[in-house]
Amino acid sequence: MAKKWLEISVGGLLVAGVAALLALAIQVSGSHLNGSSDSYRISALFDNAAGLSAKARVTVAGVIVGEVTAVAVDPQTLMAKVDMAIAGDVDYLSIDTSASILTAGLLGEKYIGLSIGAEEDVLTEGGVIEDTQSALVLEELIGQVLLNLGGD
Amino acid sequence: MMNWLQTIGQQTLQRIAALGGAWFMLGQALWGMPGPKGLQRLTQQLYVVGVQSLVIILVSAAFIGMVLGLQGYTLLVDYGSEQAVGQMVALTLVRELAPVVAALLFAGRAGSALTAELGLMKATEQLASLEMFGVDPLHRIVAPRFLAGIIALPILVIIFNLVGIYGGHIVAVEWLGVHSGAYWGNMQAAVSFVDDVGNGLIKAVVFAILVTWIALYQGYTCVPTSQGISEATTRTVVYSSLVILGFDFILTALMFGGL
Numbered sequence: 001m002a003k004k005w006l007e008i009s010v011g012g013l014l015v016a017g018v019a020a021l022l023a024l025a026i027q028v029s030g031s032h033l034n035g036s037s038d039s040y041r042i043s044a045l046f047d048n049a050a051g052l053s054a055k056a057r058v059t060v061a062g063v064i065v066g067e068v069t070a071v072a073v074d075p076q077t078l079m080a081k082v083d084m085a086i087a088g089d090v091d092y093l094s095i096d097t098s099a100s101i102l103t104a105g106l107l108g109e110k111y112i113g114l115s116i117g118a119e120e121d122v123l124t125e126g127g128v129i130e131d132t133q134s135a136l137v138l139e140e141l142i143g144q145v146l147l148n149l150g151g152d
Numbered sequence: 153m154m155n156w157l158q159t160i161g162q163q164t165l166q167r168i169a170a171l172g173g174a175w176f177m178l179g180q181a182l183w184g185m186p187g188p189k190g191l192q193r194l195t196q197q198l199y200v201v202g203v204q205s206l207v208i209i210l211v212s213a214a215f216i217g218m219v220l221g222l223q224g225y226t227l228l229v230d231y232g233s234e235q236a237v238g239q240m241v242a243l244t245l246v247r248e249l250a251p252v253v254a255a256l257l258f259a260g261r262a263g264s265a266l267t268a269e270l271g272l273m274k275a276t277e278q279l280a281s282l283e284m285f286g287v288d289p290l291h292r293i294v295a296p297r298f299l300a301g302i303i304a305l306p307i308l309v310i311i312f313n314l315v316g317i318y319g320g321h322i323v324a325v326e327w328l329g330v331h332s333g334a335y336w337g338n339m340q341a342a343v344s345f346v347d348d349v350g351n352g353l354i355k356a357v358v359f360a361i362l363v364t365w366i367a368l369y370q371g372y373t374c375v376p377t378s379q380g381i382s383e384a385t386t387r388t389v390v391y392s393s394l395v396i397l398g399f400d401f402i403l404t405a406l407m408f409g410g411l
Contacts, residue, residue, distance in 0.1 A: 020311045
């Protein structure tokens with residue numbers, strides 16, 4: 001009887017370990033949006049995607065609706081091509097939706113904010129957002145200010 | 153002067169010989185795969201080093217998670233970014249604290265017990281009688297304990313991670329009023345399963361090998377007297393702790409430091 005109890009408790013420890021690993025994967029590292037069938041992919045071309053990286057949030061009105069899956073230079077246009085996975089139940093992104101790269105707080109990480117346009121047609125798998133606004137680069141801003149001051 | 157040099161040389165040679173002996177012991181112990189009988193012994197050892205260490209792991213994980221939540225909140229609230237507390241708690245635990253603290257507790261709870269058990273077996277000549285019967289004590293006694301340690305510690309670390317993160321959740325979300333969605337959302341955006349959880353588990357496996365190995369070697373080679381056993385047990389805890397902290401730095405530098 002004592003031995004049976006011992007084996008049960010060891011089995012329980014192993015099962016608890018596997019369950020906890022699953023919970024870590026889903027709840028803590030949020031692996032559920034990655035390539036699951038419950039999401040669709042869209043992309044957007046930015047002049048400048050400085051500071052944006054994979055796994056960054058994609059939001060509509062501040063609510064998370066998806067995540068960035070890849071950031072790469074598009075060889076044709078030489079712009080930054082940002083791939084995003086959007087949750088399947090978000091089926092109201094019109095084709096004239098605009099995307100901008102925003103910063104969470106003063107020092108926070110970069111994320112993408114989508115603002116939905118007026119068109120009836122919606123973006124589907126493989127859709128491309130054309131109206132984009134690039135990341136704010138502090139150095140360029142300062143440069144512009146200095147240039148303006150110099151011009152006066 | 154000559155005596156002094158001789159002492160240094162002697163000590164060094166002894167250390168190197170011990171290191172060689174430890175490798176030899178490990179190789180001998182793991183030479184053959186355990187049969188069905190060995191599996192039963194493995195289960196028993198998993199109970200001793202795994203299940204019996206569970207309570208101390210659960211309690212310390214909950215408190216460490218809660219302290220991280222509290223400290224993180226008071227630090228971050230000054231910058232108006234208390235939303236990031238979930239990310240801070242999770243990354244601290246998954247990358248560093250869970251493997252290191254669980255391994256230190258494991259060394260104190262399970263490692264010292266292993267050393268004392270083996271030392272007592274040696275002092276009461278149980279190991280010698282096994283050899284008399286033609287049973288290899290390395291196979292019979294050391295191997296199942298070693299495997300059990302390597303399996304048990306990573307599982308304990310996984311559980312430590314989860315309990316700690318929920319401990320931080322209790323303090324930050326339930327008590328201090330951080331938004332629950334922000335706690336989990338920031339965490340999920342920041343924690344990568346392969347890079348953070350996976351690397352933390354690699355650390356756990358490395359620490360498990362080191363701690364169990366040190367504990368078994370110290371027990372197996374201790375001076376078979378009551379004082380010898382007590383010294384060996386102390387050495388197990390001291391060496392294990394130092395090795396864990398040292399290797400943690402090396403592993404962190406390799407995994408996250410961009411070296």
